[in-house]
Amino acid sequence: MPWFLYLIECADGSLYTGVATDVEARFAAHLCGKGARYTRARKPVRVLASFELAGRSEALRAEYRVKRLNAQQKRELIAGVRTLDSLLPQPETSEE
Incomplete structure (x- = not known):
């Protein structure tokens, strides 16, 4: 299952970064005040971008990098x- x-x-013009399997549903949760504390305080306006990743661990690694x-x-x-x-670490290639 892909993660995003x-x-x-x-x-307020600030940017929030998160991960989810369904970006539209997660954004709806942010709009209803059921998302992160950050978006409850700053009121989400719109999704600016989403990037598909292979799985949860890849999404969490990407989130960590982007938040920095x-x-x-x-x-x-x-x-x-x-x-x-x-931004992501590249897999090491073995040289033979």
Whole structure:
């Protein structure tokens, strides 16, 4: 089952990063005040981007990396200037 990393714009202009299997349902939960404390306080406006990942562990690793970015770097990711793959550790290849 795929998991998604998503970025939400909040009413104060800040960005929230999260993971879910169903981004639309998770965004609806944020809108109803049943999401993260961060979005309850800052009122989510819209989903700016979502990225499909292979599974939960990959999504959580990506979330950790994206949350360490500053707002400008997150906006570059949303705009496609920066890729999600560039943030993730690359698997080691064995040389024979």
